[in-house]
Amino acid sequence: xxxxxxxxxxxxxxxxxxxxxxxxxxxxxxxxxxxxxxxxxxxxxxxxxxxxxxxxxxxxxxxxxxxxxxxxxxxxxxxxxxxxxxxxxxxxxxxxxxxxxx
Numbered sequence: 001x002x003x004x005x006x007x008x009x010x011x012x013x014x015x016x017x018x019x020x021x022x023x024x025x026x027x028x029x030x031x032x033x034x035x036x037x038x039x040x041x042x043x044x045x046x047x048x049x050x051x052x053x054x055x056x057x058x059x060x061x062x063x064x065x066x067x068x069x070x071x072x073x074x075x076x077x078x079x080x081x082x083x084x085x086x087x088x089x090x091x092x093x094x095x096x097x098x099x100x101x102x
Contacts (some may be wrong), residue, residue, distance in 0.1 A: 002095075002101050003101070003102060004092065004100070004101050005024050005025060005099060005100055005102055006097050006098070006099055007022040007031070007091075007098050007099065007100045008022060008097075008098055009096050009097060009098070010093060010096050010097070010098055011096070012098075013033060013038055013098055014020075014031055014032065014033045015033060016033050016034075016036065017033065017057045018032070018033060018056075018057065019031065019032045019052065019053050019055060019056070019057065019062060020053055021032045021043050021051065021053035022100075023102055024100050025087070026045040026054060026101055027038040027042070027045035027102065028042070028044065028051070028053070029041070029042065029089050030042070030043040030051070030053040030055075030062065031044055031053075031098055032057060032060070032062050034057055034060050034073050034088075035060065036091065037074075037083060037097065038091050038093070039073035039074055039088070039091065040088065040089035040090070040091045041062065041071060041076055041086040041087065041088055041089065042076075042086050042087040043088070044086075045064040045066065045067075045069055045086070046069075046078075046084045046085065046086055047064065047066070047069045047081075047084060048066060048067065050058065050064050050065060050066035050067070052064055052071070052086065057073075060073070061073065061079065062086075065066055066071055069081070069084060071085075071086045071094065074088070075088065076088040085094060089101060089102065095097065
């Protein structure tokens, strides 16, 4: 059964067009702010395990710094490899807290 867990304050979240890692119950989550919306993906690239939080936002996608795989921040889908999707973790804001569903 899933639960909502606080990952930090809204003020701690990444700025527009950037990513940042947060630990949620032992799992690293890459939080991105794209077009004003916060999204969460597993911080491990499914290709070779690179931390997505060390990547960049390009054309609204999270791009892995190691080999350029790029992920839709809302769906986790990889641009060229349909089998290479990243796991999505829903986020929500509750007052000043940002919560992640795990």
